[in-house]
Amino acid sequence: MKSRPSILVTNDDGITAPGILALVDVMREIGEVVVLAPDSPQSAMGHAITTSVPIRMEKVDLFKGIEAYQCTGTPVDCVKLAIDKVLDKLPDLCVSGINHGSNSSINIIYSGTMSAALEAAIIGINAVGFSLLDYKYDADFTAAKTYVKEVALNVLDSGLPKGTLLNVNVPALDQKHIKGMKICRQAEARWEENFDERVDPRGKKYYWLAGRFMSTDQGEDTDEWALQNGFVSVVPVQYDLTARHAIGFLTNSWKL
Amino acid sequence: MKSRPSILVTNDDGITAPGILALVDVMREIGEVVVLAPDSPQSAMGHAITTSVPIRMEKVDLFKGIEAYQCTGTPVDCVKLAIDKVLDKLPDLCVSGINHGSNSSINIIYSGTMSAALEAAIIGINAVGFSLLDYKYDADFTAAKTYVKEVALNVLDSGLPKGTLLNVNVPALDQKHIKGMKICRQAEARWEENFDERVDPRGKKYYWLAGRFMSTDQGEDTDEWALQNGFVSVVPVQYDLTARHAIGFLTNSWKL
Numbered sequence: 001m002k003s004r005p006s007i008l009v010t011n012d013d014g015i016t017a018p019g020i021l022a023l024v025d026v027m028r029e030i031g032e033v034v035v036l037a038p039d040s041p042q043s044a045m046g047h048a049i050t051t052s053v054p055i056r057m058e059k060v061d062l063f064k065g066i067e068a069y070q071c072t073g074t075p076v077d078c079v080k081l082a083i084d085k086v087l088d089k090l091p092d093l094c095v096s097g098i099n100h101g102s103n104s105s106i107n108i109i110y111s112g113t114m115s116a117a118l119e120a121a122i123i124g125i126n127a128v129g130f131s132l133l134d135y136k137y138d139a140d141f142t143a144a145k146t147y148v149k150e151v152a153l154n155v156l157d158s159g160l161p162k163g164t165l166l167n168v169n170v171p172a173l174d175q176k177h178i179k180g181m182k183i184c185r186q187a188e189a190r191w192e193e194n195f196d197e198r199v200d201p202r203g204k205k206y207y208w209l210a211g212r213f214m215s216t217d218q219g220e221d222t223d224e225w226a227l228q229n230g231f232v233s234v235v236p237v238q239y240d241l242t243a244r245h246a247i248g249f250l251t252n253s254w255k256l
Numbered sequence: 257m258k259s260r261p262s263i264l265v266t267n268d269d270g271i272t273a274p275g276i277l278a279l280v281d282v283m284r285e286i287g288e289v290v291v292l293a294p295d296s297p298q299s300a301m302g303h304a305i306t307t308s309v310p311i312r313m314e315k316v317d318l319f320k321g322i323e324a325y326q327c328t329g330t331p332v333d334c335v336k337l338a339i340d341k342v343l344d345k346l347p348d349l350c351v352s353g354i355n356h357g358s359n360s361s362i363n364i365i366y367s368g369t370m371s372a373a374l375e376a377a378i379i380g381i382n383a384v385g386f387s388l389l390d391y392k393y394d395a396d397f398t399a400a401k402t403y404v405k406e407v408a409l410n411v412l413d414s415g416l417p418k419g420t421l422l423n424v425n426v427p428a429l430d431q432k433h434i435k436g437m438k439i440c441r442q443a444e445a446r447w448e449e450n451f452d453e454r455v456d457p458r459g460k461k462y463y464w465l466a467g468r469f470m471s472t473d474q475g476e477d478t479d480e481w482a483l484q485n486g487f488v489s490v491v492p493v494q495y496d497l498t499a500r501h502a503i504g505f506l507t508n509s510w511k512l
Binding site: 115241 | 362
């Protein structure tokens with residue numbers, strides 16, 4: 001009998017977030033799970049790593065019968081620490097999430113959830129980041145869990161092309177209103193800069209990052225289109241950032 | 257007479273780092289410069305943004321005759337804040353660095369220097385991140401400045417393809433030993449996980465992130481090859497992370 005797959009679970013909302021509990025609930029059905037997640041929220045940490053202060057880690061008993069740890073590091077630190085100090089060998093799968101809120105389109109760049117998955121992929125592990133388009137603490141992960149399981153089983157079954165991982169986003173809809181999954185590209189979009197300028201009680205200015213998501217991408221092959229039309233979006237992602245189409249342009253126009 | 261180009265300068269080593277002074281020295285020769293940089297070192301911050309605490313910003317007089325600000329945010333915050341609160345219009349160029357230490361290959365993913373440039377590119381500004389392969393505070397930026405100027409002038413002259421920016425790394429060599437610039441792809445590489453485990457005076461464990469850079473990429477078209485062979489590496493970079501070659505694989509093997 002083939003042994004059950006080993007699965008590393010992490011997130012960026014912190015180890016007490018309902019989203020990671022939902023993810024662990026699904027993963028325990030299909031494999032041997034170890035959890036290592038931040039001890040506090042680390043949203044929007046991107047691919048930050050902790051180098052100027054040391055990291056603390058401790059074992060916790062938050063997921064009945066599951067080996068679990070929290071640490072003071074970033075989501076990327078969690079993956080690195082699990083590989084070096086917790087696991088005996090590379091896991092068969094690393095899953096990150098389920099994030100409370102979208103990581104579609106350009107959001108992937110700022111996302112700690114996706115950076116954890118990306119780090120796992122760099123190490124050579126099959127990796128997926130999952131997000132639900134609902135920022136609320138008490139978001140309903142019922143429908144999301146169905147797709148999380150389907151994606152995880154597909155990845156364990158078929159693997160992923162070398163150097164890639166998946167960015168999976170689930171619309172905030174009841175199961176019966178979700179039309180299925182779509183393999184997509186990342187939509188072109190950006191956040192419009194907008195800082196809220198305020199004055200503190202001592203008369204000094206401070207700024208809150210605000211901003212508005214903007215996409216002018218009209219394509220029907222994007223994650224934004226899929227999500228707006230009731231599909232779960234699945235974007236294959238790579239960490240080789242080379243813009244290969246620009247190599248020729250530079251070589252010609254710079255006359256090196 | 258055409259007006260001089262407007263140039264936004266930032267970095268991740270902090271506004272007092274010698275690398276940003278070297279960068280400002282070059283940029284003031286070719287354009288109208290505004291500086292907005294972190295008030296303390298922000299290396300390895302990746303694409304983190306500050307959302308859970310407000311940001312402070314103040315004007316500083318560190319670069320003779322140049323409008324300059326420091327803020328408590330990350331490198332990405334610096335770019336966003338400059339666009340929203342400091343500059344009247346989008347600058348013609350955003351440069352980040354000169355970083356003390358390499359941002360070649362996979363290092364780009366962790367780099368605050370490169371994330372600042374990437375953010376500028378997302379906004380639609382021509383952007384370049386510059387790094388010198390010397391971590392020392394008193395690194396010699398003399399040769400680097402020559403190439404910084406050449407790259408900046410090329411970008412101002414030819415522009416960059418939509419959705420791209422440049423990652424420029426300079427070897428730690430005297431000018432006479434540098435063979436020129438090479439347009440490259442990002443080498444395949446990763447950092448091997450390795451945490452230094454220690455025990456504090458109260459008997460509790462803590463971990464320092466260490467690690468060793470590993471590349472098995474034998475290509476002669478990579479940034480690592482260029483740098484090891486005495487060239488300045490110029491990698492065109494994109495922020496669309498879609499692994500387009502994997503879309504077909506997933507569509508076929510998942511039978512959606």
